[in-house]
Amino acid sequence: MPDQHIQSAFDRDLEDIQANIMKMGGLVEEAIRQGALSLATRDEDLAETVRRGDEAIDTLEDLINEDAARVIALRAPTAVDLRLVLSVMKISGNLERIGDYAKNMAKRTTVLAQMRPVDENAIALKRMAREVELMLKDALDAYVQRDADFAEDIIERDREVDQMYNALFREYLTFMMEDPRNITACMHLHFIAKNIERMGDHVTSIAEQVVYLVTGERPDENRPKADRTSTERVRKI
Secondary structure, eight states: OHHHHHHHHHHHHHHHHHHHHHHHHHHHHHHHHHHHHHHHHTOHHHHHHHHHHHHHHHHHHHHHHHHHHHHHHHHOOOHHHHHHHHHHHHHHHHHHHHHHHHHHHHHHHHHHTTSOOOTTHHHHHHHHHHHHHHHHHHHHHHHHHTOHHHHHHHHHHHHHHHHHHHHHHHHHHHHHHHOGGGHHHHHHHHHHHHHHHHHHHHHHHHHHHHHHHHHSSOOOTTOOOSOOHHHHHHHHO
């Protein structure tokens, strides 16, 4: 009976932690959506809402890590359960970083709102952010369903985000060369695009954690990135 009590308490602890992971994931999805919308509509009030909302995301990460550490210390989980707890901690860390990037996007939106618009790039950035948001939703679904195949598909979809970033990077270079007045705005837009691309990388890391959680094996870490802008800069120089 004591063993059953300990196991049920452990299960309850895990349920609480995983419920907070899903709550945190929902907040991050909303931060991405609102951050991209505020940029596309030049809505400074919405951008400020995103910036303020990051505190709730950070608080949840702290809570998840504290609860996970307590579970490890008090429950002495077996190898499989320990893998779950460690995966949860890594997933919460990735979610927190995605939230930071959404906050950064909102900060630059406030600056860009004071400048003249540069073509329709805010719409392209919104489309790129939407793809990352959908990837995150699917990654969290794969986590709940313990679906490694679904997670592998999400990892592959990151290439599309990289390709979107590459296309925007080239466009910004073109706009800056055509009109020096575009340089400052394009630099801000480029940083936003890079932040969204990095969000995609963190979503990929979440999907990789799902694969590890289900199979006990790491996905291929030598997967080539589709972001070639660094190489292109070197060639140009």
